[in-house]
Amino acid sequence: MKKSLIEVIFMSEKRKKVLLLLQDGPMRMDALLNALNTNRQGLLPQIKILEDHHLITKEGDLCSLTTIGEQLVKRMSSLLGIAEVLDNDIDYWGSRELAFIPPGLLERLYELEPCTIIEPDMSDLYEMNRTFSEKVRISESMNMVTTFLYPDFFDLFSDYMKHGVKISLIVSTELADKIMTDYRDEFRELMQNNSISVFVSDLEIPFLSIAQNDHCIFLRLLKKELAFDSKQVMCCSQHARRWGKDFFNYYLENSRPFTEI
Secondary structure, three states: OOOOHHHHHHOOHHHHHHHHHHOOOOEEHHHHHHHHOOOHHHHHHHHHHHHHOOOEEEEOOEEEEOHHHHHHHHHHHHHHHHHHHHHOOHHHHHOEOOOOOOHHHHOOHHHHOOEEEEOOOHHHOOOOOHHHHHHHHOOOEEEEEEOOOOOOHHHHHHHHHHOOOEEEEEEOHHHHHHHHHHOHHHHHHHHOOOOEEEEEEOOOOOOOEEEEOOOOEEEEOOEHHHOOOOOEEEEOOHHHHHHHHHHHHHHHHOEEEOOOO
16 A cells, blocks of 8 residues: 555655755756765665655656646645744744734745744833844835834934835824824924835734835734734845735735825
């Protein structure tokens, strides 16, 4: 009796790695042996199992994925990628409120790898993360979805704009009300620069903030039941930046210009 495909794919590290290597295209046996740091005697039985289950074909010395193999490896890569992100700190991710993330982006959570989870000092809780802020200054743009403003937001945004940064800000309804009552003059002055656009979200924002510049994305998520937590996440890969841009555009499509200022 043949093994189940789950067994074939996940019960052997060599078979799993062969499939992942072949997703980028056919490879010769010598290249596979070098990549896996093994010998033919150790690899050929695993290649045979993959062939017998119609996941790869071997023509002479050249191995490649079958159509079935391609479909399984696509989903396998996503699954392993998401697991890698979560393994970075499963207690952190397992305790976060994540239901607000659109399904398509939740399925692409693997794009956040590699990411760094940051526990700021108490003295830094009310300041923009310094590393992210420095990256903003050398960016063309910064996008942010937020429920709060840093105490020094006026100086911070003014400084970014002096460095030529275009700012797009999506705020919660509650924050929009606060801006109208407490910070209207500051925002009027900022918006005279024409380098900042402000929108009000029609969606709930069940997180503190998510920001993106040309180099990184920066997440401040809440715990389940929307409990506050000071931990922050920064991800700086090209895939993570694309994920952050798509997330911002999702909220932008469900926002309206803040014209009342």
